[in-house]
Amino acid sequence: MRILHTSDWHLGRSFHRVSLLAAQREFIDHLITTVRDRRIDAVVVAGDIYDRAVPPLAAVELFDDALHRLADLGVPTVMISGNHDSARRLGVGAGLIDRAGIHLRTDPAGCATPVVLADDHGEVAFYGLPYLEPGLVREELGAPAAGHAAVLGAAMERVRADLATRPSGTRSVVLAHAFVTGGAVSDSERDITVGGVASAPAEVFDGVDYAALGHLHGCQTITERVRYSGSPLAYSFSEAAHRKSMWVVELGAAGEAPSYQRVECPVPRPLARIRGRIEELLADPDLDRHEEAWVEATLTDAVRPHEPMARLVRRFPHVLTLVFDPERPPEDPLASYAQRLRGRSDRQIAEDFVAHVRGGRGPDAAERVLLEDALETVRSEAHEGVVPGGENGPGAATATVRTTPGAATATVRTTPGAATATVRIAGEAAR
Numbered sequence: 001m002r003i004l005h006t007s008d009w010h011l012g013r014s015f016h017r018v019s020l021l022a023a024q025r026e027f028i029d030h031l032i033t034t035v036r037d038r039r040i041d042a043v044v045v046a047g048d049i050y051d052r053a054v055p056p057l058a059a060v061e062l063f064d065d066a067l068h069r070l071a072d073l074g075v076p077t078v079m080i081s082g083n084h085d086s087a088r089r090l091g092v093g094a095g096l097i098d099r100a101g102i103h104l105r106t107d108p109a110g111c112a113t114p115v116v117l118a119d120d121h122g123e124v125a126f127y128g129l130p131y132l133e134p135g136l137v138r139e140e141l142g143a144p145a146a147g148h149a150a151v152l153g154a155a156m157e158r159v160r161a162d163l164a165t166r167p168s169g170t171r172s173v174v175l176a177h178a179f180v181t182g183g184a185v186s187d188s189e190r191d192i193t194v195g196g197v198a199s200a201p202a203e204v205f206d207g208v209d210y211a212a213l214g215h216l217h218g219c220q221t222i223t224e225r226v227r228y229s230g231s232p233l234a235y236s237f238s239e240a241a242h243r244k245s246m247w248v249v250e251l252g253a254a255g256e257a258p259s260y261q262r263v264e265c266p267v268p269r270p271l272a273r274i275r276g277r278i279e280e281l282l283a284d285p286d287l288d289r290h291e292e293a294w295v296e297a298t299l300t301d302a303v304r305p306h307e308p309m310a311r312l313v314r315r316f317p318h319v320l321t322l323v324f325d326p327e328r329p330p331e332d333p334l335a336s337y338a339q340r341l342r343g344r345s346d347r348q349i350a351e352d353f354v355a356h357v358r359g360g361r362g363p364d365a366a367e368r369v370l371l372e373d374a375l376e377t378v379r380s381e382a383h384e385g386v387v388p389g390g391e392n393g394p395g396a397a398t399a400t401v402r403t404t405p406g407a408a409t410a411t412v413r414t415t416p417g418a419a420t421a422t423v424r425i426a427g428e429a430a431r
């Protein structure tokens with residue numbers, strides 16, 4: 001059985017204010033062509049169909065078009081919701097499109113009810129595990145502990161239990177939307193850290209023939225049988241070096257190792273990250289090759305140059321973003337601030353800030369729990385789409401937590417997709 005694995009379409013997402021709708025439409029064309037030309041038997045889409053809980057109409061129409069074309073081809077398709085999708089919104093109508101061979105799984109309760117397809121070697125059971133937000137599904141799945149590894153583990157226990165009841169020789173594929181340990185991140189995935197831990201070990205998928213993963217946007221192989229397809233398009237400049245692709249996985253008879261082929265996706269426009277003083281960027285002949293790219297320019301001039309964007313755009317008409325990173329002497333405390341924040345989680349930044357405004361005394365255990373609760377509440381609400389458009393757009397949310405009675409109040413604000421947390425301290429500690 002030949003399976004096409006893709007994920008993280010993020011329909012409706014734009015790239016630094018440039019609409020990607022035409023590029024996403026081109027990807028859907030490419031998907032349909034690939035299914036037809038490579039005689040694909042089943043398509044799996046591992047979550048993040050849309051970029052947000054309430055997607056724009058044009059994105060919904062594109063998804064509708066993709067579903068019609070897949071149904072017309074008569075190729076069974078299994079899809080799950082990701083952390084960017086609103087599982088409940090996406091799941092509306094799932095029962096009906098099921099009859100057309102499009103199996104959309106958005107409810108964790110159904111994770112052990114597979115879509116069963118067959119070929120000459122027998123049956124293949126496809127288990128769709130929608131994104132499992134630990135705080136929301138722990139009880140439902142009876143997970144012994146909080147956190148991603150525990151809820152995913154509980155869901156996979158159910159999968160293995162169901163598989164054990166099936167005829168011997170039944171092959172199996174699991175779709176999951178998760179951060180598996182060892183995977184490489186990029187800047188366009190929304191942080192899903194819970195209790196300081198974002199990832200689950202690859203061993204959680206032991207016992208199935210193939211785990212088709214979504215969430216990380218780079219195409220990657222975690223173990224031979226546990227893979228990410230990555231997103232079909234680059235959604236941040238950190239993906240400038242990615243080759244965007246899908247996997248064609250060929251399952252043979254039971255016990256045979258699957259074979260894998262990587263199918264590349266069309267590139268609407270290459271990405272380039274360039275860095276230097278503005279005069280160098282305007283003159284360096286090596287940069288000729290980036291003149292038609294979408295460009296992120298980092299200017300290192302010690303003094304911010306006059307109208308840099310207007311000058312750069314003459315050579316790089318598609319420059320989209322400017323970063324200022326002035327060269328400073330190493331003893332300058334400002335030099336390292338951005339570097340200190342880079343790669344730190346919302347929770348770490350919040351804890352550092354509490355320590356900073358309290359003369360070095362960071363949150364104690366109880367305060368840490370409160371901060372974590374606040375961050376988690378915000379994430380759950382954003383995921384469920386219960387927070388209407390905040391000042392930072394749909395899904396932005398704020399939670400307030402009193403760290404010590406009468407001493408400090410921390411307000412945590414997150415904007416999904418931007419992965420930032422701001423902590424404000426009010427009360428005595430603010431003095």
Ligand SMILES: [Mn+2]
Nearest residue numbers: 008048189215
């Ligand atoms: Mn994603």
